[in-house]
Amino acid sequence: MKLEQYLTAKNIKPSAFADGIGVAPSTITRILRGERTPRIELIAKIKAATGGKVTMEDFMEPAR
Template sequence: MKLEQYLKENDIKPVAFAAAIDVAPSTITRILRRERTPQIDLVAKIKAATGGQVTMEDFLAAETAA
């Protein structure tokens, strides 16, 4: 599942999600805009915060499709 889809389905604002995983809101914004691919440590935080619904494979799929 894409991060954008997860946030939308769970009615979570990007700023709130960023705070929950202790990163700058701009980091999440850049990821959502596909301006940045997260490093492995950030992917681990995202995966944990989403209960495993957003994984490294979701980011890799987005990168190869671009």
């Protein structure tokens, strides 16, 4: 599940999610816009905060 889908399904604002995992709201905004790929440490925080619904694979681009 993509992070954007998770936030929408749970009705969570990106800024509230960012606060919950201890990052700047702009960090989550950039990830959602595709302007930034999170580092492994941040992916681990996102995975934990989403109960495993969003994983590392969700941030990878599909092979062509």
